Amino acid sequence: MSAGDERRGAPAGSRGEELADVLAPRPVTSRDVVFSGAVWDVASEHVDLGGDAPVQRDKVVHPGAVGVLALDEHDRVLLLRQYRHPVRHELWEVPAGLLDADGEVPQEAAARELREEADLVAGRYDVLAEWYSSPGGSDEALRVYLARDLSPVAEGERFEREHEEAQMLTRWVTLDEARDAVLDGRLHNPTAVVAVLAAVASRAQGWQSLRPADAPWPALDDRRD
Numbered sequence: 001m002s003a004g005d006e007r008r009g010a011p012a013g014s015r016g017e018e019l020a021d022v023l024a025p026r027p028v029t030s031r032d033v034v035f036s037g038a039v040w041d042v043a044s045e046h047v048d049l050g051g052d053a054p055v056q057r058d059k060v061v062h063p064g065a066v067g068v069l070a071l072d073e074h075d076r077v078l079l080l081r082q083y084r085h086p087v088r089h090e091l092w093e094v095p096a097g098l099l100d101a102d103g104e105v106p107q108e109a110a111a112r113e114l115r116e117e118a119d120l121v122a123g124r125y126d127v128l129a130e131w132y133s134s135p136g137g138s139d140e141a142l143r144v145y146l147a148r149d150l151s152p153v154a155e156g157e158r159f160e161r162e163h164e165e166a167q168m169l170t171r172w173v174t175l176d177e178a179r180d181a182v183l184d185g186r187l188h189n190p191t192a193v194v195a196v197l198a199a200v201a202s203r204a205q206g207w208q209s210l211r212p213a214d215a216p217w218p219a220l221d222d223r224r225d
Helices: 003-008 106-118 163-167 175-183 190-204 218-224
Strands: 028-036 041-047 055-061 065-070 076-084 089-093 096-098 120-132 141-152 169-174
Touching: 065 076, 065 106, 065 120, 065 190, 076 106, 076 175, 076 190, 089 190, 096 106, 106 120, 106 141, 120 190, 120 218, 141 190, 141 218, 169 175, 175 190
Parallel strands: 065 141
Antiparallel strands: 028 041, 041 055, 065 096, 076 089, 076 169, 120 141
């Protein structure tokens, strides 16, 4: 065990193990939904962390989401600029959406979002990365796919966008240009940031890090148990 591990009090069982997050739920002694919204709820839970009494933890209960980094044959990615009211900014993003359709698997949701937001279909999907968006206050799990072999949807099959999506702007930029915008602090949407940096890293490895589109997604599956 390294000196850094000793200072942090790493448990003995962690020595030599693969670096990976571990499912380790604590007992929830009570739970109340204090807000029920159109997309997500807020739950207040009392959790037994092993102390004298349970502690209160509030969280956003989220259905999960997927994002798509569409990469064309010229090494360009598609970005969409969309208004986000909570931060009062128009953010450059990748196509993304909620896992809120009953029975829809994540890859199908990603393909739907690519069609609806970008008027594109892809011949190949691979998993780039997955993460929790804000694990200190939300259970939202998010997975981003790399989409390639792109083609436009048929003219008569285009989705009619509304609300913020009706005013979206689109822009194709090279992957390197997107990377530079992230590192310069000019792009702030977390899905776009993770997708771009993951794609740059994977490209440097000859795309060997990509996983199949139907690869297991423990973060989502564990929450649904």
